[in-house]
Amino acid sequence: MLPHYWPTPVTGDPLIYGADVSIALVSIAILFVLFYYKKWGWLWREWLTTVDHKKIGILYVIAALLMLFRGGVDGLLMRTQLAQPNMHFLESEHYNQVFSTHGTIMILFVAMPFMFALFNIVIPLQIGARDVAFPYLNAISFWMFFFGALLLNISFVIGGSPDAGWVSYAPLTEKQFDPGPGENFYLMALQLSGIGSMATGINFLVTILRMRAPGMTLMRMPLLTWAVLAASIIIIYAFPALTIALALLLIDRVAGAHFFTMGHGGNPMMYTNLFWIWGHPEVYIVLLPVFGVFSEVFPAFSGKRVFGYSSMVASLMAISIVSFLLWAHHFFTMGAGPGVNTYFGIASMAIGIPTGVKVFNWMFTMYRGRIRMTMPMRWAVGFIPNFVIGGATGVMLAAAPGDYQYHNSFFLIAHFHQVLIGGTIYGSLAGMYFWWPKMFGFTLDEKRGRIAFWLWNVGFYVTFFPQYLLGLMGMTRRIYTYPPGMGWTNLNLLSTIGAFLMGLGFIYIVWDILYSTMHRSELKDVTGDPWNARSLEWSLPSPPPHYNFAVVPTVTRRDEWWELKKSGRADVLRPTAQDIEAIHMPNNSGKPIIFSVFFFIVGLGFVFEWYAVIVIGLAGVLATMLLRSVEEDTGHHIPAEEVRHEEMALGRM
Amino acid sequence: MSSHMMEGGHGDGFTPHGRSFPWLHVVGYLLSLVLTIIAFLAVLNHWLSGRTLISIIMLLAVMQIGIQLFFFMHFTEGHGPRYHIMALGFALFFTIIFVGGSVWIMSFGGSQAY
Ligand code: HEM
Numbered sequence: 031m032l033p034h035y036w037p038t039p040v041t042g043d044p045l046i047y048g049a050d051v052s053i054a055l056v057s058i059a060i061l062f063v064l065f066y067y068k069k070w071g072w073l074w075r076e077w078l079t080t081v082d083h084k085k086i087g088i089l090y091v092i093a094a095l096l097m098l099f100r101g102g103v104d105g106l107l108m109r110t111q112l113a114q115p116n117m118h119f120l121e122s123e124h125y126n127q128v129f130s131t132h133g134t135i136m137i138l139f140v141a142m143p144f145m146f147a148l149f150n151i152v153i154p155l156q157i158g159a160r161d162v163a164f165p166y167l168n169a170i171s172f173w174m175f176f177f178g179a180l181l182l183n184i185s186f187v188i189g190g191s192p193d194a195g196w197v198s199y200a201p202l203t204e205k206q207f208d209p210g211p212g213e214n215f216y217l218m219a220l221q222l223s224g225i226g227s228m229a230t231g232i233n234f235l236v237t238i239l240r241m242r243a244p245g246m247t248l249m250r251m252p253l254l255t256w257a258v259l260a261a262s263i264i265i266i267y268a269f270p271a272l273t274i275a276l277a278l279l280l281i282d283r284v285a286g287a288h289f290f291t292m293g294h295g296g297n298p299m300m301y302t303n304l305f306w307i308w309g310h311p312e313v314y315i316v317l318l319p320v321f322g323v324f325s326e327v328f329p330a331f332s333g334k335r336v337f338g339y340s341s342m343v344a345s346l347m348a349i350s351i352v353s354f355l356l357w358a359h360h361f362f363t364m365g366a367g368p369g370v371n372t373y374f375g376i377a378s379m380a381i382g383i384p385t386g387v388k389v390f391n392w393m394f395t396m397y398r399g400r401i402r403m404t405m406p407m408r409w410a411v412g413f414i415p416n417f418v419i420g421g422a423t424g425v426m427l428a429a430a431p432g433d434y435q436y437h438n439s440f441f442l443i444a445h446f447h448q449v450l451i452g453g454t455i456y457g458s459l460a461g462m463y464f465w466w467p468k469m470f471g472f473t474l475d476e477k478r479g480r481i482a483f484w485l486w487n488v489g490f491y492v493t494f495f496p497q498y499l500l501g502l503m504g505m506t507r508r509i510y511t512y513p514p515g516m517g518w519t520n521l522n523l524l525s526t527i528g529a530f531l532m533g534l535g536f537i538y539i540v541w542d543i544l545y546s547t548m549h550r551s552e553l554k555d556v557t558g559d560p561w562n563a564r565s566l567e568w569s570l571p572s573p574p575p576h577y578n579f580a581v582v583p584t585v586t587r588r589d590e591w592w593e594l595k596k597s598g599r600a601d602v603l604r605p606t607a608q609d610i611e612a613i614h615m616p617n618n619s620g621k622p623i624i625f626s627v628f629f630f631i632v633g634l635g636f637v638f639e640w641y642a643v644i645v646i647g648l649a650g651v652l653a654t655m656l657l658r659s660v661e662e663d664t665g666h667h668i669p670a671e672e673v674r675h676e677e678m679a680l681g682r683m
Numbered sequence: 684m685s686s687h688m689m690e691g692g693h694g695d696g697f698t699p700h701g702r703s704f705p706w707l708h709v710v711g712y713l714l715s716l717v718l719t720i721i722a723f724l725a726v727l728n729h730w731l732s733g734r735t736l737i738s739i740i741m742l743l744a745v746m747q748i749g750i751q752l753f754f755f756m757h758f759t760e761g762h763g764p765r766y767h768i769m770a771l772g773f774a775l776f777f778t779i780i781f782v783g784g785s786v787w788i789m790s791f792g793g794s795q796a797y
């Protein structure tokens with residue numbers, strides 16, 4: 031019989047027992063609510079089988095916030111352990127698991143779903159479309175992401191978590207050095223969600239290229255749409271490298287191959303190389319969309335059009351290409367030689383140029399504008415100093431000889447948190463506050479939001495500035511404890527205090543959401559355009575009807591909605607009774623979630639190396655695909671009469 | 684412009700084949716199996732070695748790409764702007780960058796045994 035693991039529960043740590051109990055309690059509570067209020071049918075019909083991009087977007091937001099909580103708790107656990115020298119809060123192995131899951135979750139299951147939430151919620155509305163190009167595939171994307179995330183998250187209660195960092199470098203991750211199912215969880219979780227990401231990239235590339243409203247030429251597209259186009263290009267060409275790297279490592283681990291082993295002709299450094307061919311573009315996948323968000327937020331709240339539209343477009347496209355040419359700056363210390371390091375160092379610094387152009391453009395957009403300090407604007411303004419510092423430290427790291435000092439120190443940690451939190455997370459939150467009324471029909475409360483922002487912003491600097499210094503003082507990353515007398519103690523304590531401030535900030539954001547939901551009638555958005563903003567989505571009611579546009583608008587220039595409002599002709603985007611025709615919409619389907627459940631089973635099979643389970647799972651995957659390909663599913667039409675009724679009820683006719 | 688494209692579509696879809704038997708797919712499938720088997724046997728039976736072997740395998744890989752594009756992805760069909768040519772151009776460009784870059788990096792300027 032082939033060897034395999036038993037899915038044994040992880041034992042021996044009070045923290046894990048605590049987590050077990052809370053997971054059990056939450057699950058029971060959810061099941062209770064669903065049974066008690068007989069919500070199963072509703073859940074299935076409205077959410078689990080939906081192909082509506084708006085709902086899928088909301089699912090991504092919820093998932094991202096939940097994962098931000100999980101990843102945040104991981105972060106606080108690490109900071110608690112490091113607050114003082116010689117702490118025994120986490121043992122070394124547990125610490126390894128916590129930093130590995132923290133990084134993996136934050137990049138793949140927080141930053142990515144936040145981006146996909148933006149893609150889904152905004153893009154079709156912004157380009158005047160009724161859904162994405164491939165709605166069914168879009169549902170598959172979400173569920174593959176969801177079950178990938180679930181797979182990684184169950185690892186800490188059964189089987190054990192991955193413990194070799196979010197990069198999972200070989201040869202440490204080869205079976206020989208890292209037995210047990212932990213790494214398999216990592217490999218399969220990323221593989222499943224990677225399928226979803228790839229599909230999302232393709233979907234939005236096609237959506238943006240082919241489904242724009244008539245008259246919306248490329249150079250009339252809002253900048254968020256451009257940013258998503260650029261990010262989709264990166265997704266499509268970067269993800270295959272990750273897929274290959276993970277697949278080969280999995281083959282090494284479960285089938286005894288030697289792609290990345292130390293002996294038998296394997297080359298462990300090739301894993302590092304492949305990983306970063308994906309890894310560096312990945313940081314731009316989670317960054318370009320938020321550049322898009324800022325390019326919407328700054329003009330909206332400065333009352334001006336964006337400064338330098340064409341240079342914004344050019345820099346987005348330049349970044350999307352150049353981001354593929356820099357990957358080796360993540361392993362200068364591998365010693366590939368002066369030629370290689372010099373090229374990759376200089377190329378990395380060069381990407382600062384298009385990024386700098388954008389920062390200047392945002393500032394010129396605000397210059398002499400009529401600025402309104404709303405919640406989205408607050409996060410956007412907070413982003414600028416953050417990102418400038420992050421870029422500057424990035425350029426420091428890109429100087430290869432310098433990097434021999436900074437590499438894998440807390441200086442590096444501070445750098446990438448500066449850009450990832452200061453860029454991606456600030457941008458996601460700006461986007462969340464900005465489009466929240468569009469999703470739910472009410473704005474989020476300012477007062478609580480402001481407290482959240484300041485706790486978070488102050489906490490951020492208090493957490494990460496000491497880490498730059500610690501790095502320069504020689505503290506390396508991924509150490510679980512340190513002796514007293516290194517001069518590190520006070521700065522570490524300060525950093526931990528900052529981390530808890532940020533934690534408090536997160537709680538305030540959640541409180542803001544709950545508070546605003548409870549007071550949604552006072553915060554209701556009746557106009558559909560609560561911010562007096564510029565692009566097409568604000569011409570629709572909040573939330574928009576299922577079909578988005580009763581009549582697809584015709585676009586004649588940039589910022590169409592803003593220009594119409596300015597000339598007092600906003601009414602031309604309202605439907606008239608004779609213009610309304612029957613609307614063709616895609617059907618809901620249960621297959622995407624079922625398909626993904628089978629993939630989850632395949633994942634579990636590989637994790638525990640249970641071949642029968644893999645076969646069962648794959649059979650299910652193939653069966654659902656086969657059923658889909660023989661299915662006659664051409665969508666349905668909403669009759670014109672029904673559309674007219676709906677528009678009347680929305681007060682638009 | 685149509686409201687959205689249904690996958691596997693009628694109406695807005697790209698495939699003009701209707702419901703006839705998918706011969707193209709079957710042929711493509713067989714061809715890709717054959718190419719895989721050739722590559723596999725070449726390694727297993729030590730037909731060739733060193734650079735020739737690697738070159739042959741790379742050639743077979745390129746042929747596989749061609750089969751994917753023409754037999755499964757309907758590369759020659761479609762209407763509207765030729766975005767797919769652009770996409771393929773990008774793919775070619777990035778492939779050269781990745782392969783060339785990796786060889787350059789992993790050969791350590793020629794001073795390493797790999
Ligand atoms: C001017 C722009 C930037 C430059 C020149 C730059 C440069 C670098 C360099 C050289 C490293 C490797 C340092 C080392 O490992 O010793 C690095 C690490 C990193 N950077 Fe940047 N960076 C820039 C912007 C960004 C942005 C915008 C993001 C994310 C949104 C980002 C995310 C990261 C991450 C996640 C790592 C560490 C990965 C790891 O080892 O776990 N960087 N950066």
Ligand SMILES: [Cu+2]
Pocket residue numbers: 309310313356357359360
């Ligand atoms: Cu990088």
